[in-house]
Amino acid sequence: MTQSCGLMGDGEKPVKIHHLVKAPENTPESVASRESWDASKPVTVYTTPENLPDGSPCTAATVILRTKGCAWWWKSGCTFCGYFNDVRDDVTSEDMFSQWEEAKKRTENFKGCRMVKVYTSGTFFEDRENPPEWQEHVLRETYEMGLHLVVEAQAQMCTEEKLAWVAERHPGCTVAIGLEAYDNTVLRFHANKGFSIRQWHKAVELLRENSLRVKTYLLFKPPFMSEGDALEHTSRWVMEVSKISDEVSINPMNIQRGTIVDRLFRNREYRPPWLWSLVEMIVRTHADVSNTDCRVIVHPTAGGKTRGSHNCGSCDSEVVAAIERYSVSGDLREFTGLECECKKAWYSEIQSDATLPAPLGAGIHRRGNPLDRIRAP
Numbered sequence: 001m002t003q004s005c006g007l008m009g010d011g012e013k014p015v016k017i018h019h020l021v022k023a024p025e026n027t028p029e030s031v032a033s034r035e036s037w038d039a040s041k042p043v044t045v046y047t048t049p050e051n052l053p054d055g056s057p058c059t060a061a062t063v064i065l066r067t068k069g070c071a072w073w074w075k076s077g078c079t080f081c082g083y084f085n086d087v088r089d090d091v092t093s094e095d096m097f098s099q100w101e102e103a104k105k106r107t108e109n110f111k112g113c114r115m116v117k118v119y120t121s122g123t124f125f126e127d128r129e130n131p132p133e134w135q136e137h138v139l140r141e142t143y144e145m146g147l148h149l150v151v152e153a154q155a156q157m158c159t160e161e162k163l164a165w166v167a168e169r170h171p172g173c174t175v176a177i178g179l180e181a182y183d184n185t186v187l188r189f190h191a192n193k194g195f196s197i198r199q200w201h202k203a204v205e206l207l208r209e210n211s212l213r214v215k216t217y218l219l220f221k222p223p224f225m226s227e228g229d230a231l232e233h234t235s236r237w238v239m240e241v242s243k244i245s246d247e248v249s250i251n252p253m254n255i256q257r258g259t260i261v262d263r264l265f266r267n268r269e270y271r272p273p274w275l276w277s278l279v280e281m282i283v284r285t286h287a288d289v290s291n292t293d294c295r296v297i298v299h300p301t302a303g304g305k306t307r308g309s310h311n312c313g314s315c316d317s318e319v320v321a322a323i324e325r326y327s328v329s330g331d332l333r334e335f336t337g338l339e340c341e342c343k344k345a346w347y348s349e350i351q352s353d354a355t356l357p358a359p360l361g362a363g364i365h366r367r368g369n370p371l372d373r374i375r376a377p
């Protein structure tokens with residue numbers, strides 16, 4: 001791309017800048033890592049215990065594909081999303097078919113599975129991202145195999161025509177939307193999500209009209225938010241969105257390479273959420289959520305690691321395990337007897353966040369490098 005930057009001296013011609021590096025996906029490291037992989041093989045295929053829509057336990061296969069990636073990312077992108085590390089814009093339709101065949105081969109045609117999650121690092125049914133003939137093939141084939149299908153989408157991609165098209169090919173499948181926050185200001189300024197609550201409501205309405213299932217992802221602790229605020233806001237969001245979703249999955253922030261959150265994190269201006277906050281959110285929302293038919297799960301990706309939701313280091317594995325157990329049992333007794341010295345530090349942090357005028361929070365990891373702070377204008 002060539003761009004005139006408008007800088008010019010007296011009588012000089014405009015300076016032309018060639019090969020503008022504008023975003024992390026264009027850095028040499030990112031390009032090299034993307035080009036090192038084989039586009040005919042999926043990123044990964046694995047199975048996990050899951051629950052079918054009627055609540056009965058089953059085994060689910062998760063297939064993560066290498067795709068052209070999210071159209072929103074190429075335009076702008078969410079502040080926390082590192083999917084660009086796994087996508088490439090030269091993936092062909094043939095590649096997509098062969099990745100799907102490979103996934104079936106590795107699982108012996110999804111042997112023993114009753115559910116399959118097909119994740120494309122973007123919107124499954126977006127035609128610029130994934131070839132329509134491939135979408136159609138996956139929708140029909142999984143339906144014929146009697147598998148419950150879960151795909152992901154951005155809210156604004158859930159158009160009337162497209163959802164009707166999907167529902168015709170795989171009736172009753174689940175569409176998971178990364179809503180992240182039930183708050184327009186947070187969507188816009190913290191997540192840069194690219195859609196508003198109104199668009200999400202519209203998407204939910206259309207999914208219902210087409211008898212498709214609604215799964216909603218919420219993000220715990222977006223950037224530029226204190227721990228205390230994250231706890232307050234997310235607890236409220238869970239109670240709101242669980243009223244109209246079939247399933248809510250809360251994803252505590254984990255830091256992905258090359259993202260805006262990564263940059264804040266490396267500058268010590270962002271600490272991933274405490275595991276104690278997740279426990280507290282579950283306890284606060286449990287009664288409300290139990291009154292709905294919605295299933296609420298919390299899955300701390302990279303839980304216990306510095307880039308994932310963590311506590312002091314010594315109690316982490318125990319707390320992560322209790323949260324994982326709660327996602328299956330929905331029973332608050334999973335947290336009985338969980339204690340650690342670090343709980344006091346966490347508690348005083350969320351108390352301070354609620355009372356001190358510190359927009360990014362009072363936690364020590366978030367104060368930033370003192371030298372940088374002095375230098376800042």
Ligand code: SF4
Nearest residue numbers: 070073077078081122
């Ligand atoms: S979080 Fe989803 S919508 Fe946002 S950039 Fe990533 S893939 Fe796209």
Ligand SMILES: [Zn+2]
Nearest residue numbers: 312315340342
């Ligand atoms: Zn601890």
